[in-house]
Amino acid sequence: MLVRDVMTRNLITVDPETSFTDALKIMRENRIRRLPVLEDGKLVGIVTEKDILYASPSKATTLDVWELHYLLNKLKIREIMTRDVVTIQEDTPVEEAAKIMADNKIGALPVVKGNELVGIITETDIFKVFLEMFGARKKGVRYTFKVPNVPGTFAKLSQKVFEAGGNIVSLASYGETEEVYTLVMKVEGIDHNKFLESMKDLEGVKLVHTTR
Secondary structure, eight states, X not given: OBHHHHSBOSOOOBOTTOBHHHHHHHHHHHTOSEEEEEETTEEEEEEEHHHHHHHSOOTTOOOOHHHHHHHHHHOBGGGTSBXXXXXXXXXXXXXXXXXXXXXXXXXXXXXXXXXXXXXXXXXXXXXXXXXHHTTTTSOSEEEEEEEESOTTHHHHHHHHHHHTTOEEEEEEEEESSSSEEEEEEEEESOOHHHHHXXXXXXXXXXXXXXXX
């Protein structure tokens, strides 16, 4: 799965001269937390809900409401936006986007095609992919295995699923050591008892959890 498959394409953007007040209004009306900043069609920054909050006056301020309104209207997005924007190409794998976000501790990546801004991918988009990978919206039996890192092990396990009448609807794995990894599999239509019985001759495969 690539970034272009899950990114948001219909972007709402602002320019550097947009006022603090207008940017806040746009975020609230559209229920979004980030606004890419474009100048002459070029991405020059990004402003987030957190930037807006940090720039907001303290509740302890002695300014009256009219003074506050005046000052916030004078405050431009160019003064609070992040200029060194981390971007990603649209043909990048989703897992690479997740890695970049985690490593840089950011919640979104503007997506570019060449030098053109074509979308944005957020932590919410990554979370939706995570849900799909684990088949969270599908019915079935969820199995968690400890599996040896031996060629052919998954093929043997999937054959057992087939023989028990099951169909694998989601699959995910992660390594714990070089020798063993965890495999999480959701299966529909399976004869659970038949599957458990047939697994006994799979050397090194250990069923550690089942959710039915």
